[in-house]
Amino acid sequence: MTTLVLIAKETIPGRVKTRLHPPLTLEQAAELAAAAIADTLEAVSELPATRRVLLFEGNLLPPGSEHYDVITQVPGDLDARLGAMFDEVEGPTVLIGMDTPQVSAADLAPAFEAWPDDVDAWFGPANDGGFWCLGLADARDGRPRGDLLRGIPMSRADTGEHQLRRLERAGLAVRMLPTLTDVDTIDDATEVAATAPGSRFARTLSRFTDTTPKDRL
Numbered sequence: 001m002t003t004l005v006l007i008a009k010e011t012i013p014g015r016v017k018t019r020l021h022p023p024l025t026l027e028q029a030a031e032l033a034a035a036a037i038a039d040t041l042e043a044v045s046e047l048p049a050t051r052r053v054l055l056f057e058g059n060l061l062p063p064g065s066e067h068y069d070v071i072t073q074v075p076g077d078l079d080a081r082l083g084a085m086f087d088e089v090e091g092p093t094v095l096i097g098m099d100t101p102q103v104s105a106a107d108l109a110p111a112f113e114a115w116p117d118d119v120d121a122w123f124g125p126a127n128d129g130g131f132w133c134l135g136l137a138d139a140r141d142g143r144p145r146g147d148l149l150r151g152i153p154m155s156r157a158d159t160g161e162h163q164l165r166r167l168e169r170a171g172l173a174v175r176m177l178p179t180l181t182d183v184d185t186i187d188d189a190t191e192v193a194a195t196a197p198g199s200r201f202a203r204t205l206s207r208f209t210d211t212t213p214k215d216r217l
Contacts, residue, residue, distance in 0.1 A: 002112050002135075003089050004049035006068070007082070008037050008098040010058025019184050028208045035200040036183060037062045039101035046105040047112045055085050055095075078154040083146030086136060093144045094122065094135035099182040101201040102192050103132070107178050111135045116175075121167050124177035128188075129157035131164075132180050136172075148172075 009016055017029040024032065041064040044052075054061065054068040061070065074084045086093065094111045096103065111122040115137060124133030136144035148170060152162050167174050183189050183201075190209075193202035 001050050001091055002048075002115075003051040003053060003091055003093040004044060004047060004112075005053040005055050005071075005085060005089065005093060005095045006037075006040060006044070006065075006098065007055040007073075007085075007095065008062065009056070009073075010060050011037070011062070012058070017183070020186055020189060023186055024208055032189065032201065032204050032208070033098065034062065035204040036101035037098045038064060039196070039199045039201050040096070040098055040103060041065060043101075043103050043105055044096070044108065047108055049094075049112060050091075051089075053085075053089065055081070079149050079152045082134075083148075083150040085146070086144040086149065087146035090138075090143050092135065092137045094133065096124075096133045097182070099184070100126075100132045100180045100192075101183070101199055102196040103180060107180070108133065110175070111177065118173050119175045120172035121174045122177055123160075123164055123167065123174050125160050125164075125179045126182040127179055128182050128184060129161065130155070130159040130182060132182060133177055134163070145170075 011030045011034040013026040013030040016033040020029040052068045054065050054070050055073055056070050057073045071085055071088060073081045092115055120137050122133065122135030124131055126132045139145045148166055152166060153159060181188055181192055183192050189205055193205045196202055
């Protein structure tokens, strides 16, 4: 009985993955972001989630999310947006992002089995110091608690450290998931593409970065 939440935004050039520009154009960065979302949706389709939620910013929903319930991101910083979502859902809930297209169902499988009695949260660290996954069990009122995220400084090298400390100080028993690479820079993108060479993400990046000279007739 676990809810899966994917946080994503509409892939508008100039609004997503802007740190990939340069060397990519803003249009290419947006197309790569769309490929990342598509790969993520495909990977998590195998998970036995009892509810699927898209925590979305934008208007045009990504292909493959038609059977997701949509929650619109509230205004404010990321910690406020995530906190509001966790206040709205019920039951054990696992949040992931759109920045790890190499994720597999196996990476997330432990959080979609019956949670052991000694596990209150799942935490997936990112190698840039953030986190790519956060799962929270019920609080006393049957809902995960958004106040476990509000006030956490986001998008920093110590974000994951702050979030993990917040969970532990709240008395939660945390089980760790694998460390993954978030795609922020072109070096990250190249690393992730090498990890998942058959993905849409890898194929899309290859189209944009393949500078191999062509034989002349």
